[in-house]
Amino acid sequence: MDHRSQGEETREPIFRSDLEGPRPEPRYEPLRPEGGLWSVIKRWLAPLAAVGILLAKFKGLALLLLKVKFLGTALTMLVSIGAYALLFPLWFAVGIVVLIWVHEMGHVVQLRREGIPASAPMFIPFLGAFVAMKQMPKDAMAEARVGLAGPVLGTLGGLATLGLYALTGDQLFLGLAYFNFIINLFNLAPLLPLDGGRAVGAMSPVFQVLGLVVMVALFFVAPIMAFIALLGLPELWHRWKTRNTPEGRAYYDLPLRQRVAVGVVYLGLILVLGLLTGATFVPDPEALQ
Structure with a gap:
């Protein structure tokens, strides 16, 4: 018996798809899956590779900018x-x-x-900036003072930015304060040529070697640390080879009170910057726009 209503017409299948039903959407499987370690490495190394190519291609221009202090600083800032x-x-x-x-x-x-002659600050996109010393400090204590001066003034700059946020309520200043604190904290990593590497050398050159080992071990967490470790490896190797020479011993021969003073300032900066970074962290980055 046909149970269909009288007004209902029988529809004969015309196409094969009428029998098979809708086909699933084709899926593209990339040869190298996105996400994971490869995504992190690509995100960090792509801009670094571009900067490296530009520096290699325009090496003469880079050397010229180092000689013309204010022009070089202004152009690299732009x-x-x-x-x-x-x-x-x-x-x-x-x-x-x-x-x-x-x-x-x-x-x-x-x-x-x-009393150390040096260049004006030169900026490198995605890597920050640097000041080229034209001679080494007289001893490790002077080098530590130079290294720690950057994070000290940088922390004050971040506090000023945080003050602007308190006065205006503009989320832009809060985001800048957070960025500033975390960058200064990053610079205190005990790794040459970062500021922290220059500071811990005053406590003991052994800390510089330990810092290198730790930073390389953190490659899978922060690939940029391994890149910086490679940059500082030649200088670290030279220092380690010459540590027992008369000049090397004189350079690192510091009174205990100076070593302790550097350690207190160094660890104090890490503590303060860590607290400030946590205090200015915003879980939702869109709130800063």
Whole structure:
């Protein structure tokens, strides 16, 4: 018996798809899956590789900028602002570069106090900036003072930015303060050529070697640390080879009170910056836009 209603017509299948039903959407499986370790490495190394190619291609221009202090600083600041603006809003990019400049000026001021000739700050997109010393400090204590001066002034710059947030309520300043604190904390890693590597050398050169081992071990967590470790490896190897020479012993021969003083300032900065980083952390980055 046909149970269909009289008005219902029988529809004969016309296409094969009418019998098989809708086909599933095709899925593309990449040869190299996204996410995981490869995604982290690619995210870090892509901009670094681009910067390396540019430096190699325009090496002569880079050397010229080192000689023309103010011009080199201004131009490299503009380039860095443009690079950071590819990832962040423009004014956030400007704030990043200004805060890095404040950090570097801490080194510049202390180098002048130590009587050490040096270049003006030179900026490298995604790597920060550097001040090139034209001669080594007289001893490890002077080097530690130069190294710690950057994070000290950088921390003050971050506190000033945090003060602007308290006055205006603008989330931009809160984001900049967080970025500043975490960058200065990062610079205190006990690894040459970072500021922390120069500081711990005053306590003992052994800490510089231990710092290298720890940072390389953290490759899978932060690949950038392994990259920085490779940059500082030649200098660390030279220092380790010459540590028992008369010059090397004189360089690291410091009174116990000076070693303790460096340790107190170094660990104190890590503690303060760690607390400030936690206090300014915003779980939702969109709130800063």
